[in-house]
Amino acid sequence: MNLSRIKDIKIIALSIVGFAIIQLLLTENIIGSFWELNIILIGINIIMSVSLNLINGYTGQFSLGHAGFMAVGAYVSAILTVKFQMPFLVGLIGGAAGAGTLGFLIGLPTLRLQGDYLAIATLGLGEIIRICILNISYVGGASGFMGIPRYTNFAWTFFIVLFSIFFIKNFVNSSHGRACIAIRENEIAAEAMGVDTTKYKVMAFTIGAAFAGVAGGLFAHYFYIAHPASFTFMASFNYLTMVVMGGLGSITGSIVGAVILTFISAALASWPEFRMIIYSLALILLMFYRPQGLFGNIELTDLKIFKRFKGGRK
Amino acid sequence: MSLLKAEGVSKLFGGLKAVSNFDMYVNKGELVGLIGPNGAGKTTAFNLLTGVYQPTTGTIDFDDKSLLAMKPYQITQRGIARTFQNIRLFSELSVLDNVKIAYHFHVQYGLFESVFRVGRYFKEEAEIEAKAIEFLKIFKLDDKKDEIAKNLPYGAQRRLEIARALAAQPKLLLLDEPAAGMNPQETQELMTMIRWIREEFGLTILLIEHDMSLVMGICERIYVLEYGSIIASGVPADIKNNPEVIRAYLGSEVE
Numbered sequence: 072m073n074l075s076r077i078k079d080i081k082i083i084a085l086s087i088v089g090f091a092i093i094q095l096l097l098t099e100n101i102i103g104s105f106w107e108l109n110i111i112l113i114g115i116n117i118i119m120s121v122s123l124n125l126i127n128g129y130t131g132q133f134s135l136g137h138a139g140f141m142a143v144g145a146y147v148s149a150i151l152t153v154k155f156q157m158p159f160l161v162g163l164i165g166g167a168a169g170a171g172t173l174g175f176l177i178g179l180p181t182l183r184l185q186g187d188y189l190a191i192a193t194l195g196l197g198e199i200i201r202i203c204i205l206n207i208s209y210v211g212g213a214s215g216f217m218g219i220p221r222y223t224n225f226a227w228t229f230f231i232v233l234f235s236i237f238f239i240k241n242f243v244n245s246s247h248g249r250a251c252i253a254i255r256e257n258e259i260a261a262e263a264m265g266v267d268t269t270k271y272k273v274m275a276f277t278i279g280a281a282f283a284g285v286a287g288g289l290f291a292h293y294f295y296i297a298h299p300a301s302f303t304f305m306a307s308f309n310y311l312t313m314v315v316m317g318g319l320g321s322i323t324g325s326i327v328g329a330v331i332l333t334f335i336s337a338a339l340a341s342w343p344e345f346r347m348i349i350y351s352l353a354l355i356l357l358m359f360y361r362p363q364g365l366f367g368n369i370e371l372t373d374l375k376i377f378k379r380f381k382g383g384r385k
Numbered sequence: 386m387s388l389l390k391a392e393g394v395s396k397l398f399g400g401l402k403a404v405s406n407f408d409m410y411v412n413k414g415e416l417v418g419l420i421g422p423n424g425a426g427k428t429t430a431f432n433l434l435t436g437v438y439q440p441t442t443g444t445i446d447f448d449d450k451s452l453l454a455m456k457p458y459q460i461t462q463r464g465i466a467r468t469f470q471n472i473r474l475f476s477e478l479s480v481l482d483n484v485k486i487a488y489h490f491h492v493q494y495g496l497f498e499s500v501f502r503v504g505r506y507f508k509e510e511a512e513i514e515a516k517a518i519e520f521l522k523i524f525k526l527d528d529k530k531d532e533i534a535k536n537l538p539y540g541a542q543r544r545l546e547i548a549r550a551l552a553a554q555p556k557l558l559l560l561d562e563p564a565a566g567m568n569p570q571e572t573q574e575l576m577t578m579i580r581w582i583r584e585e586f587g588l589t590i591l592l593i594e595h596d597m598s599l600v601m602g603i604c605e606r607i608y609v610l611e612y613g614s615i616i617a618s619g620v621p622a623d624i625k626n627n628p629e630v631i632r633a634y635l636g637s638e639v640e
Binding site (some may be wrong): 267 | 485498
């Protein structure tokens with residue numbers, strides 16, 4: 072049974088090697104600041120899409136307000152580091168706790184809704200959070216929260232991304248995660264099998280929101296500013312696109328979705344007028360030829376090629 | 386001592402009385418059938434017993450404790466597991482995962498242990514897997530454990546649903562039309578299996594069924610429901626000759 076632990080250690084070792092290479096390229100200035108920014112954005116987007124996948128893909132609760140939780144994380148962490156001079160880590164944890172608490176409070180009533188109704192409610196709640204922030208002068212109101220120190224660097228982003236992925240991967244592969252997946256598959260049957268559906272829906276929502284909060288903290292401390300305009304419903308939609316593109320119910324898919332979409336928008340930065348056209352064309356083609364997303368609900372490590380590396384073990 | 390006891394249970398949907406003054410008891414170890422024409426309220430009765438609906442009036446006791454105001458998952462945790470008339474499997478999951486989910490409420494390890502994979506996580510996961518495979522073996526599904534549930538043939542899906550319900554380790558098993566859509570030979574096999582699991586697991590079983598050969602063949606006691614009320618109850622031989630039951634099923638003679 073410890074085979075999966077060995078696999079985890081291998082993956083972690085491999086990603087630390089990858090980290091060292093990219094870190095070296097960054098310190099040697101081989102990767103310029105434009106691509107450094109995009110690498111960090113990719114990291115933040117991976118956290119957002121993987122955590123949204125836990126809510127939308129694994130638990131099957133269609134949420135459209137993920138950017139709202141990101142905003143809460145961004146502002147709470149910024150308040151802690153700027154107004155209270157706390158260290159960055161405390162800021163991030165505070166951001167996660169703030170967003171998680173809000174996710175819990177919002178989740179309790181709204182997760183009674185289903186399907187489209189839940190989507191509309193979460194969409195509205197995301198906007199409510201943004202409008203609230205817009206009107207609080209303590210955090211800068213409409214001009215944004217300025218003067219945030221730049222604490223986020225590649226190392227912070229990388230290790231938090233790694234932590235998030237492993238946290239959510241281990242969660243969905245446990246009995247608690249299976250309970251969430253059972254809710255997605257058939258809520259009535261899940262309840263009849265002894266799964267407290269309300270508890271697990273709220274749990275998935277809270278964990279997802281908390282990670283969105285961490286992503287928000289990283290975001291605010293990279294761009295020196297937290298601005299309500301960064302957390303509109305278009306942003307939520309962007310994260311949803313990453314999840315759907317990669318495949319609902321696949322962590323690998325969410326990572327790939329986040330990487331591809333961030334790259335596309337970075338590569339097309341000089342042609343902003345074509346960006347949305349190509350973006351939407353890519354999505355239409357995807358819906359035509361692969362409606363289940365690039366990975367469906369399969370992980371990279373499930374593929375045959377990986378099984379062969381493990382020595383033909385079943 | 387009766388394991389399950391329902392007294393004066395009624396359920397109103399607006400003005401419609403789906404179940405009225407429903408009395409029934411099931412003794413420990415019994416195999417009881419609930420029959421009735423289409424729309425008689427059999428499934429509604431099941432839904433009342435499992436907490437999907439709350440009765441408008443009446444009491445339901447299980448194991449000497451009231452089931453009123455309990456949620457379906459709490460009732461399952463108390464020891465009543467069920468199958469559904471229209472199969473409700475976790476259709477996109479593997480056969481093995483379907484059974485594993487039934488163990489969920491027996492799992493001891495918490496969120497922290499599952500996320501950081503420490504403590505009881507590996508030990509319990511191995512136990513769950515071993516037990517789930519054991520149940521699949523009983524139902525001859527172990528060679529299909531990695532298959533996606535929706536790809537199984539119909540009869541196997543029915544068996545999987547029963548395996549999943551048993552994996553929750555209930556005291557009382559409710560089967561909602563287990564033979565629906567089965568051919569006579571499959572029904573025969575199902576009868577043997579139901580008898581066998583009752584002996585093997587010391588279960589009490591209550592089943593809804595349309596297939597009279599199955600009901601008359603294995604049930605020790607039968608309740609007949611019509612328009613939401615019990616019109617007859619007793620051993621199969623009495624039910625067969627009960628004029629009320631014949632009238633409910635075949636209609637009365639024209640004078």
